[in-house]
Amino acid sequence: MTDRPVRFHNTLSGKEEAFHPLTPGRINMYVCGVTPYDACHLGHARCYVTFDFIRRALTRLGYAVTHVQNFTDIDDKIIHRAAERGEAPAVLAERYIADYFDKMDKLGVRRADAYPRVTGSLPAIVAFIERLVAKGLAYAAGGDVFYAVRKFPGYGKLSKRSPDDLQVGARVEVDDRKSDPLDFALWKAAKPGEPAWPSPWGPGRPGWHIECSAMSLAAFGDTFDIHGGGQDLVFPHHENEIAQSEGATGRSFARYWIHNGFVTVNKEKMSKSLGNFFTLEDIFKKFAPRAVRYFLLTHHYKGPLEFSDEQLAAADARLKEVDADLRRLDAALKTPLAAKPKEAKAVAAALDAFGPAVDAALADNFNAPKALAVLFALLGELKERAERPKAIDVEGLRRGVALVRDTFRDVLGLEVGGDVVPGGNADADVAERVARREAARKARNWAEADRLRAELLAAGVTVEDTPQGPRWWRS
Ligand SMILES: [Zn+2]
Ligand SMILES: [Zn+2]
Incomplete structure (x- = not known):
């Protein structure tokens, strides 16, 4: 490539x-x-x-x-x-x-x-x-070695400050061993009991x-x-x-x-000295790690990021909606159908446009929020097309669902939608009960239909009635 x-x-x-x-x-x-x-x-x-x-x-x-x-x-x-x-x-x-x-x-x-x-x-x-x-850019002084900042002409080019500016507003520590307060340690002599490695300047450790x-x-x-x-x-x-x-x-x-950029809490930089400090160990007790990751990626990396529990809760809820959407789509797209050529063409066009749109968002200063917007737009379109009463393009929509899952996983690093509901005995059993409930509904036996729905729900299966018939997914 x-x-x-x-x-x-x-x-x-x-x-x-x-x-x-x-x-x-x-x-x-x-x-x-x-x-x-x-x-x-x-x-x-x-x-x-x-x-x-x-x-x-x-x-x-x-x-x-x-x-x-x-x-x-x-x-x-x-x-x-x-x-x-x-x-x-x-x-x-x-x-x-x-x-x-x-x-x-x-x-x-x-x-x-x-x-x-x-x-x-x-x-x-x-x-x-x-x-x-x-x-000649560094000098030893009593077992320490310092870098002579003023001997390097380019100093300040990254942070856009000159040594003279730094000197004026300096909070630089006073240290008699340094020739200039701006100089910084390259090697530190070990104090008694500290870990030390041998060097030409005596035992110590790197700055x-x-x-x-x-x-x-x-x-x-x-x-x-x-x-x-x-x-x-x-x-x-x-x-x-x-x-x-x-x-x-x-x-x-x-x-x-x-x-x-920084993480802020009440607009202040999160730091230990301010006590507004959250360990991941504590956060993960309340929120799934993927919710934290998603919350981070909904903001561009360069700006400050204001943290709150509410934002994490919202991120968690949003991902659960995506899970439910994808499972519902999986369930809706179980039966192959012959699509109308016009519909198949429209789905293919949406899928073809998706990859380049994701790439464009990434190539634009790694814009994760924009990439997410592209993903949600495709997911929305898939949902909308799957809800249409007839002639949906099952094959195309399935490819779209796979694309959404793969892009969340590979590009955003987020697992969504759980496992694709597999075939097998457990599914056959669910399908059989869903069919019995549908038969009960058709026979207007509402009590039996409700009983079967409750039974399925207790087994972790949600049934939804749609114009194309019942759909179900594991929640
Ligand atoms: Zn570094
Ligand atoms: Zn925000």
């Missing part, structure tokens, strides 16, 4: 632009992963559902996507939390990495192609820092930013296609990654940067 044109917002240029991969048809995408020191929350769900959706969209548009995502499995936050709980940092990190996979699997986030970890990348990280020191430069270089080389993450990573994390990588290699780093 050849790749199709796609446009999206590039944080680096500040504009929506046409995408051209380095190698036609192939995309290398690096997404910043979690620091596993606490349970996954809704902000994580938004980020990783976004990049999962983007990956699915690019795959559908014909690209072979390689997705690499790191785990910051050693960090100040992990060390502090582990000390509070009296456990080893590695044990704590492992537990929250397991939580990450558990929650993201439930959300239908496909696994990345590789998950490099800091603790598995130390030689590459140390070599990267040595390279920066050799180039946060250097790992992504080292890991993306190891995975993709100097230059790659897409770098992603949450909007809060633009500064300083991604700005610092650019300074490190372009400083070391002298080549351009990621060519396109994609950032997803």
Whole structure:
């Protein structure tokens, strides 16, 4: 398959632009992963559902996507939390990495192609820092190593702030060992009792930013296609990654940067310090994971997303309507019928227009709400045509139902409509009882008809009377 044109917002240029991969048809995408020191929350769900959706969209548009995502499995936050709980940092990190996979699997986030970890990348990280020191872009100071921000001329090009602006409004920490308050740590000397790895500057651990430069270089080389993450990573994390990588290699780093918006509660950014913070563990006690995913995808990834229980309840209800619609259509389309050529032609035209309309929504800055609108339009048309009193195109409508299910599953990552009601003894039994009820109705034996309907309902089968006769589905 050849790749199709796609446009999206590039944080680096500040504009929506046409995408051209380095190698036609192939995309290398690096997404910043979690620091596993606490349970996954809704902000994580938004980020990783976004990049999962983007990956699915690019795959559908014909690209072979390689997705690499790191785990910051050693960090100040992990060390502090582990000390509070009296456990080893590695044990704590492992537990929250397991939580990450558990929650993201439930959300239908496909696994990345590789998950490099800091603790598995130390030689590459140390070599990267040595390279920066050799180039005069970094300096050692008492067992720490800092990046000299003002030595990198492009600093600020992603976040659109100059070092001078940063200096003025700075909340930068005062640290005597730094030559300039803007400089940031590449290597941190270990304090007694902290996990440490050997380095030319003494035992210690990497600063946060250097790992992504080292890991993306190891995975993709100097230059790659897409770098992603949450909007809060633009500064300083991604700005610092650019300074490190372009400083070391002298080549351009990621060519396109994609950032997803915040999750807000009462218009404030969801964060732990504000206490308006929801773990996925808690949310999944009340709502199905697919409702969370659907809620996220009903909003464009770039904007802020206002969270509320009401919105999740509405998302859950909407998906259940889709389930019921699809099951009803399955039931209605059980019997083959010869369609009128005109009707068959109209259905074929609707199905032919559907794929390109989905592609167009995806290629337009990964517009999930628009893709959903295209899906709901087709579903609505299928429902409307299936309700017509005669000469419906059963074969065409069945293809349409399969298309709706497949697109929900493959593109949106949402399972809808349950299983197609299969044949078999259980179905034969239901069909027999439905037929008996219909016979009772025709004989105007309403008591018997009602009794059979109640019996079927108790068995989880809903019967609906239509101009074409009774339809039934499992609820
Ligand atoms: Zn990163
Ligand atoms: Zn909304």
